[in-house]
Amino acid sequence: MSAHCMLTGARPGFGNHISHSHRRTSRRFDPNIQSKRYWLPSEGRYVRLRLSARGIRTVDAIGVEAAVARIRARGTKV
Numbered sequence: 001m002s003a004h005c006m007l008t009g010a011r012p013g014f015g016n017h018i019s020h021s022h023r024r025t026s027r028r029f030d031p032n033i034q035s036k037r038y039w040l041p042s043e044g045r046y047v048r049l050r051l052s053a054r055g056i057r058t059v060d061a062i063g064v065e066a067a068v069a070r071i072r073a074r075g076t077k078v
Helices: 051-062 064-073
Strands: 013-018 024-029 033-040 045-052
Touching: 033 051, 033 064, 045 051, 045 064, 051 064
Parallel strands: none
Antiparallel strands: 013 024, 033 045
């Protein structure tokens, strides 16, 4: 699976490893993606979301119903 957050859309950033001799090689900065299960009361079921740490804090702040509505507005199936 790709390393992206369903809610915030955070995706990997790209850059370079720089060695002691200053040689550059490509690297990825992956977001902190966690798989988390939430109870969705309106549908009477659990949903499993792949969220970044920031996305988890956002769900805590706005609630799971609003978060799922935002994810669906992005066009992602939940």
